[in-house]
Amino acid sequence: LYVWNLSGIAAGSYTLVGTYTDGAGATSEGTATFTVTDQPDNAAPIIVYPSQNINVALDPCSDSNIGLVTFQVSAIDNCDGNVDPTVTIDAPATVLASAGVYTVSAPANEGPYTVTIEASDAAGNSRTESFVINVTQAPAPQENLACNDNINVTLDDNCSRVVTADMVLEGNFGCLTDDDFVLNIVNDDNPSNGNILDGHGEFIYEISLNQPQTTVDFTGAFAPANWDLSSTSTGITVEFTGDQAIQFDSPVDPGVGDHTAMASIEIPLDGQLSFDWYFQTEEFAGSSLFIYEFFGYSIDASGNVTEVVLAADFNGPGGIDPTTGEASGSVSLDLNGGDMFVLFMTVDGFAPFGADATVSNFEFDPAGADITGFEPCWGYVTGEDKTAPVIECPDDTDVATVTASVQKIQGALETTDEQLELVNYSCLLDGPGPLAGDHYYDIIEFQVSADDIYTI
Secondary structure (H helix, E strand, O other): OOOOOOOOOOOEEEEEEEEEEOOOOOEEEEEEEEEEOOOOOOOOOEEEOOOOOEEEEEOOOOOOOEEEEEEEOEEEEOOOEEEOOEEEEOOOOEEEEEOOEEEEEEEOOOOOEEEEEEEEOOOOOEEEEEEEEEEEEOOOOOOEEEEOOEEEEEOOOOOEEEOOHHHHEEEEOOOOOHHHEEEEEOOOOOHHHOOEEEOOEEEEEEEEEOOOOOEEOOOHHHOHHHOEEEEOOOOOEEEEEOOOEEEEEEOOOOOOOOEEEEEEEEOOOOEEEEEEEEEEEOOOOOOOOOOOEEEEEEEOOOOOEEEEEEEOOOOHHHOOOOOOOEEEEEEEEEEOOOOEEEEEEEEOOOOOOOEEEEEEEEEEEEOOOOOOOOOOEEEEEEEEOOOOOOOOOOOOOOOOOOOOOOOOOOOOOOOOOEEOOHHHOHHHHOOOOOOOOOOEEOOOOOEEEEOOEEEO
């Protein structure tokens, strides 16, 4: 059996010749004629894709309104095999491809978005398919909460109980959770442990929102370890002096050209940043050829830059005193979580050399949550001890110890007491006898009220 691959052979008539030679050398020959016709490739690639529309409902309480959808798409052609499809989606949604897997990023409530898939083969045959992605996000539910005047809780085996916000508040929490509140029981057996009720009885509880606290100096989220510090040469430096200040310094010739030192940090959440600053330079001739400047920048998530001129040249808001070379001031900026904040000092390589800058009295005041359906409140919580005492009895026994009170004879023998004359008591003379010396005694009267019970 012989098989010929005729792929790529031009259309036309062909003769196939076959010969056979036996052991005696005799040869025979056979021929066959066949015709190849040129049939055009009219079949478009087949696209495999999600056949049904995709609906995504985002959490109403999520901080993000972007829905992410991942799906697979492939295309195969009868002649060309696997082909790469082109996948597009309606704006403002975007799509990213990686090895046949596609990820759509789509804002909520701006669709539906049509995903269009096209695939073409080498013969120019093409196919288009499509499906729809719809991303929705309902409005966040409105919180509406108030304190219960009185609540009762059952204490555990340790005579305590953890009291949470959902136990003392009534109404609609909206997007708030227990972690959004601070609850304290103010007058139980241990007021220092917050929302743990210690002891049975009625106590006062207080509850308020757990708002982020103001950061003072370079502490917390703004501690020195969370900043990125860099400089372009050893002639200019930037460093922290404890948690009180950022210090920029360029005391010597930094070399030819402009040189910079930078301190930057990502703002953790919405709020207002404020600080005091001071700048001084030895180069204050007023010439535009010389560059000694101190700037601040904020860069938002979209890359938009806001420049704050602190000290620059000798004119404008950052004007340097032409006599002393000094400038100072205070800055207050409203920033959003995710923004980058940058402090930037630039010097040149022209004499005279020397410049420094200080940022101090740093403070970040977080923006409070916009909560309209809750105010701090208080009420009473009663801890109920419903656990009966546990009685532990000893094992049965036929031996017991009985404790009873006894009377003790008080006083002591004196030399004025009566003496015992030993010769009058022959029983005392038997055996070894008493010790030599005087022997005194007292007479004690008692009553016998029962067998073996004597009362003095």
